[in-house]
Amino acid sequence: MRQKFIAGNWKMFTETAQAKSLAQGLKQNLSGIMHRIVVAPPFTALALVSDILQGSNIGVAAQNMSNLEAGARTGEISVLMLKDIEISTVIIGHSERRQFFAETDALINEKIKLALKHGFDVIFCNGETLAERESGKEVEVVTRQTKTALEGVSAADMTRITIAYEPVWAIGTGKTASPQQANDMHKTIRSVIAGLYDQTVANSTIIQYGGSVKPDNAKELLSMSDIDGALVGGASLKVEDFTAIAKFDM
Numbered sequence: 001m002r003q004k005f006i007a008g009n010w011k012m013f014t015e016t017a018q019a020k021s022l023a024q025g026l027k028q029n030l031s032g033i034m035h036r037i038v039v040a041p042p043f044t045a046l047a048l049v050s051d052i053l054q055g056s057n058i059g060v061a062a063q064n065m066s067n068l069e070a071g072a073r074t075g076e077i078s079v080l081m082l083k084d085i086e087i088s089t090v091i092i093g094h095s096e097r098r099q100f101f102a103e104t105d106a107l108i109n110e111k112i113k114l115a116l117k118h119g120f121d122v123i124f125c126n127g128e129t130l131a132e133r134e135s136g137k138e139v140e141v142v143t144r145q146t147k148t149a150l151e152g153v154s155a156a157d158m159t160r161i162t163i164a165y166e167p168v169w170a171i172g173t174g175k176t177a178s179p180q181q182a183n184d185m186h187k188t189i190r191s192v193i194a195g196l197y198d199q200t201v202a203n204s205t206i207i208q209y210g211g212s213v214k215p216d217n218a219k220e221l222l223s224m225s226d227i228d229g230a231l232v233g234g235a236s237l238k239v240e241d242f243t244a245i246a247k248f249d250m
Ligand code: 13P
Pocket: 009, 094, 166, 170, 171, 172, 173, 174, 210, 211, 212, 213, 231, 232, 233, 234, 235
């Protein structure tokens, strides 16, 4: 049995007052829940949100990190800085990083290996664009992204990798992949993992779906055989919505 894992990616939203009230609301609403829950605030709110969620069952993740430990990289945040404020989970390879910051599969692979070296849990994102799906290339693209991202990652380290399948055409568009479409791709990803490692690793890898997950579609998506969780954007910014998604089965 794979534990369900619901994560909220706050993206470039929440100034401190909103971050504080979101964290406080979720702490109250989600105590005692059996699923794994993580929120990913922007860098400026990480320490604050960590403080608020200290001792709760909600983990805190960064949304990105540099591929270097330190250096002349104006504007970047390193894994050591995250560690320093006791963050130990990071999202890597989000499609917005690929799209707007030109992140490549190779760079994402470097980041993943660096995060693992420092003991982090990683939420690795993959997913095809609309053009790629319309030209029937979605399996090829997601397979390539997954294989490159995991190059040099050991089977033992796979216990610290969560994969978030986020079709780009479903992000922030209100258009979700159908539960069947998402589940099919999750099965494909699982078979890629089985090929890279073995069936045991594949069966225990948590694969989240992301892309317009809302309270009214969460249950249907999360009931599918290979959908083990959700990476939620817009709906993670509202206490009631994220609560409803995290409590999809209650
Ligand atoms: P939305 O839920 O807003 O579509 O965003 C999904 C996402 O990109 C989460 O990382």
